[in-house]
Amino acid sequence: MTKQQERARARRRQAAQQRGTQQVVSESTKDKRLFGVILAVILVVAAAVAVPHLLPDADTSPAATPKPAATTAGLQPGQELAAGCQQPPALQQTPKSFATVPDKKTAAGRTFLATVTTTCGDLTLELDGTKAPQAVASFVFLAKQGYWAPSPCHRVTSAGIFVLQCGDPTGTGSGGPGYGFGVENAPKDGVYPAGTLAMARTSDPKSNGGQFFIAYEKTKLPTSGGGYTIFGRVTGGLDIVKKIASHKALPPNPNDGTPVSPISILSVKVTEKKA
Incomplete structure (x- = not known):
């Protein structure tokens, strides 16, 4: 082999080595790019999984569904007072909390009358301690403690479910008195006649506490989890609830949300009904 041929062979060998090195670099670069794409996908998926846990439950049943609320006295944007209503007061700065469920024996077999004074007038209620002793014992206890003054x-809901939900001093729908109890006296058919007074809860059947709802029209609710405790009825002022409901809710969902026409509980007085 001539020297010229040897030099040509050496050049070819060097070029082949360079191509091999470039190929390794190229594969390494592609691996890095692929890893970056995979990592980005993982982060996006992780974010998508995490975000729903930060959002409120979309359940439309009368539960403690979190809703935005004003922190000072006055109207929220888009709200307007209904005829005969006063401006709502500021929310409680430090809502009361209790560690122990009230003893249901304090209400068992007894009937109570309650007057709920609101910014739109008085609601009068009759509480059935025979059928729902635990719920009534809790309601009477919280009333005497001034738990809802004000709240x-x-x-308010107005599509299939026709209720006004109250009883959370925080105004968010997620507040409670610090304790919870189970379901009592829930209708097997899930039907709640107009004027029904019942406990609101989350999907947990033992999450009954301070929130309650009034059905202003006949309403059928899910029976899953045992349904919702009926513990009384409205004996006066249902027209006030209907008036608030007629104005529906603030956007984005006019059929379920914060009432356009606000109503707040100012005080609750309870007495035992004598035979």
Whole structure:
């Protein structure tokens, strides 16, 4: 082999080595790019999984569904007072909390009358301690403790479910008295006649506490989890609830949300009904 041929062979060998090195670099670069794409996909998926846990439950049943609320006295944007209503007061700065469920024996076999004074007038209620002793014992206890003074009715629904939900001093729909108890006296058919007074809860059957709802029209609710405790009825002022409901809710969902026309509980007085 001539020297010229040897030099040509050496050049070819060097070029082949360079191509091999370039190929390794190229594969390495592609691997890095692929890893970056995979990592980005993982982060996007992780974010998508995490976000729903930060959002409120979309359940439309009368539950403690979180809703935005004003922190000072006055109207929220888009709200307007209904005829005969006063401006709602500021929310409680430090809502009361209790560690122990009230003893149901304090209400068992007894009937109570309640007057709920609101910014739109008085609602009168009759509480059935025979059929729902635990719920009535809790309601009477919280009333005497001034738990709801004041508190807004934070939710109104008007499509299939016709209720006004009240009883959360925080105004968010997620507040409670610090304790919970199970379901009592829930209708097997899930039907709640107009004027029904019942406990609101989350999907947990033992999450009954301070929130309650009034059905202003006949309403059929899910029976899953045992349904919702009926513990009394409205004996006066249902027209007030219907008036608030007629104005529906603030956007984005006029059929379920914060009432356009606000109503707040100012005080609750309870006495035992004598035979």
